[in-house]
Amino acid sequence: xxTLRVNGYDMAYLEIGTGRPLVCVHGSLCDFRNWxxxxxxxxxxxxxxxxxLRHFFPERWDGSGNTYSLAQHIDDVIAFIEALNAGPVxxxxxxxxxxxxxxxxxxxxxxxxxxxxxEPGGEIDASLDPDYKPGPWPMAHPIxxxxxxxxxxxxxxxxxxxxxxxxxxxxRLPAVTKQLLRDNAAxxxxxxxxxxxxxxxxxxxxxxxxxxxxxGAATRxxxxxxxxxxxxxxxxxxxxxxxxxxxxxxxxxxxxYSEIVLKFLAS
Numbered sequence: 001x002x003t004l005r006v007n008g009y010d011m012a013y014l015e016i017g018t019g020r021p022l023v024c025v026h027g028s029l030c031d032f033r034n035w036x037x038x039x040x041x042x043x044x045x046x047x048x049x050x051x052x053l054r055h056f057f058p059e060r061w062d063g064s065g066n067t068y069s070l071a072q073h074i075d076d077v078i079a080f081i082e083a084l085n086a087g088p089v090x091x092x093x094x095x096x097x098x099x100x101x102x103x104x105x106x107x108x109x110x111x112x113x114x115x116x117x118x119e120p121g122g123e124i125d126a127s128l129d130p131d132y133k134p135g136p137w138p139m140a141h142p143i144x145x146x147x148x149x150x151x152x153x154x155x156x157x158x159x160x161x162x163x164x165x166x167x168x169x170x171x172r173l174p175a176v177t178k179q180l181l182r183d184n185a186a187x188x189x190x191x192x193x194x195x196x197x198x199x200x201x202x203x204x205x206x207x208x209x210x211x212x213x214x215x216g217a218a219t220r221x222x223x224x225x226x227x228x229x230x231x232x233x234x235x236x237x238x239x240x241x242x243x244x245x246x247x248x249x250x251x252x253x254x255x256x257y258s259e260i261v262l263k264f265l266a267s
Contacts, residue, residue, distance in 0.1 A: 004080060006080050007075055007079050011051055014049070017047050019046045019047050020090060022091075023077075023080070023089050025100050026051075027094045028121070028187065028191060030094075031053075031056040032051060037250055037254040042258055054073060055068050055186075057180070061186050063186040063187075068187065074104055090265055091105065092118070096121045102230075114264065115211045116264065119223045119227055120213075121226070123196075127200045128233070139222070142162055143162065146158040150186060155182055167246075168246075207237075210236065211236075211237045212238045212264040213238070214241075214257065214261075216246040217241040
């Protein structure tokens, strides 16, 4: 593990391999360890840099303060890429990290060579969703309920609430995965306070980097809808769906996931 000082914060990261840099941004409740299953295959051809966002493991955050937000994480990833001083990078984000990566690409296209979005999290507005209805994001209530339980020190109970909203059964998860989620549980308190702008058609059309969307063919709920809506309007975007996989696609099918990514980056 190494750290890089950005925006007054020591951002932790793992680096393995040589070649063109591929920066990997994890999703909610995760950290740089989330990419472990694909670090080997990807680092055979690339300098893979997996970051942990502000307040995620290895930091032991208690959920206090006002320095946790999507906007802060976007600023931090931009500053991190600049501090690498390695020229334009390939950027890959999963879930909430996909949202972060999308906004980095939108704001700073000069920093990116290619963009990979693995089921980016968030919501889409009326310009992308013909069924759009104003109101709270569907995940807002489960995140708030999970954050309330975690704030009361019912860590496992809060995590179970959150994962149930994503159709992920907490009780069936391996012990190692459960511990990783526990290590980052307090970040849901930050998520409950966060204000996020939905994706729009104009946002999608503004992406300049060649973009690959990857999804699990068995993922249910809002995530596939967001993926396909964005992919339809990001210029010349490619989409790959991994058969039998869900949102944790690169853990469930690491070889297939890595082959898709490497082929895209080499094209």
